[in-house]
Amino acid sequence: xxxxxxxxxxxxxxxxxxxxxxxTESKSITPVDFATEIRPLLETNxxxxxxxxxxxxxxxxxxxxxxxxxADRGARIVPGNxxxxxxxxxTAVRHGKQNETMPADGILLxxxxxxxxxxxxxxxxxxPTGEEGTLVPLKIQPGNV
Numbered sequence: 001x002x003x004x005x006x007x008x009x010x011x012x013x014x015x016x017x018x019x020x021x022x023x024t025e026s027k028s029i030t031p032v033d034f035a036t037e038i039r040p041l042l043e044t045n046x047x048x049x050x051x052x053x054x055x056x057x058x059x060x061x062x063x064x065x066x067x068x069x070x071a072d073r074g075a076r077i078v079p080g081n082x083x084x085x086x087x088x089x090x091t092a093v094r095h096g097k098q099n100e101t102m103p104a105d106g107i108l109l110x111x112x113x114x115x116x117x118x119x120x121x122x123x124x125x126x127x128p129t130g131e132e133g134t135l136v137p138l139k140i141q142p143g144n145v
Contacts, residue, residue, distance in 0.1 A: 032120035064127040073101040
């Protein structure tokens with residue numbers, strides 16, 4: 001009887017350990033994807049004013065090299081450190097000064113978009129090089145908005 005009880009307890013412990021492992025694995029967060037999440041966010045909300053043809057504030061984020069370079073006011077993107085990255089910090093309303101918040105024209109980023117941008121930078125801001133990592137300004141034709 002003791003042997004059967006011992007086997008039953010051991011089986012229950014092993015089963016519980018297996019369940020907690022699969023639960024942990026299913027809760028793991030997928031890394032933020034540049035191509036499907038960050039690129040569209042930047043192209044839609046930032047690139048109209050911060051690219052080679054329109055260079056507001058001397059701030060260009062059209063390519064990886066541009067985005068990871070230094071700007072007059074600090075670093076544009078510091079992998080692993082969103083609080084030192086202007087691309088992130090400039091999207092926050094600071095001290096009630098909405099006029100200093102990016103994007104300057106248009107709708108401010110949602111909290112979900114800001115959280116996504118923050119998480120991407122925390123994860124190391126993976127940004128491909130070459131054509132795959134070059135952002136394309138949106139071309140909106142009059143009447144097609």
